[in-house]
Structure formats: C-alpha cells, structure tokens
Amino acid sequence: MSRQPYVCFSHGKESGPWGSKISAMADLARDRGLEVESIDYRGMDDPAARVAKLVAHCQPLQKPLVLVGSSMGGHVAAAASAQLPAVRGLFLIAPAFYMPGYEALTPTPRAARITIVHGWRDDVVPVDNSIRFAREQRAGLHLIDGDHRLTDHIFEINRFFDWFLDDV
Template sequence: MTTVIFSHGQESGPWGTKIRAMAECVKNLGCKVDSIDYQGIADPTERVAKLVSECGHIDDRLILVGSSMGGHVATAAAAELGAAGLFVLAPAYYMEGYESLTPVPPSIPICIVHGWNDDIVPVENSIRFAQSCSATLHLVDGDHRLTGNIDEINEYLRFFITTTSE
C-alpha cells in the first residue's frame, strides 16, 4: 500500500483546491491520503518536526508531496521518514536570505513542477536544485499557485507514483 502525505504552503491550508485535486487523483490509484495542517506554524523547522512526528509511524510506501514551503518541508523530512519519493510544486529552495536552510536533496526519486511565471519562488531555484540531484523537472506555463495547471500536475503526479519503484 502507498500513503501520500501532502504539505501545504505558508499562505494556504491542508485541503486547498490543489491538494484536494491531487488527493482525488492519488485516491483513484488506490493510495491512502492525508494532509498535514501547518496553519499557525511559520517556522519551517517546526513544520518539519510536525511532519516527522505525524508520519513517523507510517509503515506503507510513503510519497511526500509539498507545495512552496511545503515542498521545502517535505524535502527536509524525506530521508528521516524513509520516503520512497518526493513530488514538489514551486518548492521554496534557495530563498533570498535563507539559502543555507535549503535541504540536502534526499537520495530518492524527486519530481519538481514549477511555473515559469512564478513571482514568489524564482524558477531558477528549482532548476538549480534539480541539477544538483538529477531530479525530474517540469516547467509549466503557470504562476506560483499553479491553480491553472491542476490537470497537468495530476498527470505528472500519477506518472510519478505509478513509476516510482516500491
């Protein structure tokens, strides 16, 4: 069995439009789904601790999905949780003033989706991270929220989950 855990961004909640759509997609693949609520927790380190605390008991094949700061959080927790894969959207890597907080890429399959028109997290940050660890990178015609790209994202997510080895 595969469990998919979602980590939302700083300005959103655990069951926003994007996460609900992705959750439906992975449920249709037979996966268990949950989304961690980080509302009220601004510190990324505290968010990582919460993710590890809430998911440390999962014995299933674990796929972490994160958006923006949630991508940073999922990346930082992936190795400790023994995740089988990491799927991130516009991840907050190499942010100005916080470059040293960018997590070390875990040695697992990683897929990054980033919008060319992102005005929050520069697309170059995802390109740099992907090059550092040979992650799969999909650059799409979208902004930071990627709400206009949900169908495309779900295609990438479906492919990632079904092709990431057990």
C-alpha cells in the same frame, strides 16, 4: 510493511491542508487505492516546526511514503525526507528552495525519486531555484507557463503526479 505508498501532503505558507491542488491530487491518489493525508500547518510560520510535525506524523507509519509539498510545503517535505527512512518519492510544486537569506537551509532530500513542477512566471519563488535544485539532485523537472500558485494548471499537475505515481 504495506507495499502501497502512503501519500502525505504539505501545503504552502499562505494555503491550507485541502486547497484545490492538494484536493485534486488526493482524489487522484485515492482513485489509485492509495491512503492520503494532508497535514494542517496553519498558524505555523516556522519551517522547522512544520518539518518536526511532518516527521512526527510519518515516523510511526509502517508504509513506504510519498511526500508532496507546495512552496514552503515543498521545502518541508524535502527536509522531512532526510529524517524518514521509507520515502519512495518527493513530488514538489514550486518548492521554496534557495530563498534569499535562507539559502543554507535548503534541504538535502533522501528519496528514491524526486519530481518538481514549477511555473515559468513564478514571482514568489524564482524558477531558477528549482532548475538549480533539480540539477543538483538529478530530479525530474516540469516547467509550465504559470505563476506561483499554478491553480490554472491543476490538470497538468495531476498528469505529472499520475506519471510520478506510476514510478513509485
């Protein structure tokens, strides 16, 4: 098994596999010599189907994994981590946890390290949801002055991602 982690990105419901945040983080990971992939979930609204697709993609890999997800993609990455044996880390951006009517579906992840970045002004996924999740999972949490998309904060996100990769 290769010692270098394979970084796999999961985009949000309204996004695509190579949006601005994922592209910036992928460039950073590639600059570190890491292999990256971003799964295309467009047209798939069911989170369970997205989790199954991510697990099917990652299961045959003989590499430690770093799963990165934004919004619904954060939920997908965390849920998939519970089904994959070699997840070194989860890096989650405004993950869709504890959403009204779906609280029971919030996953219990399995990863050596979990870090969350969330915007204080998020009007889609309440910041309190990430605070709660971080407390329950003993995850790292970075709160920044941004909205749900955090597109104006790519530099900060990459700085946190770079530090995260140092530890995984």
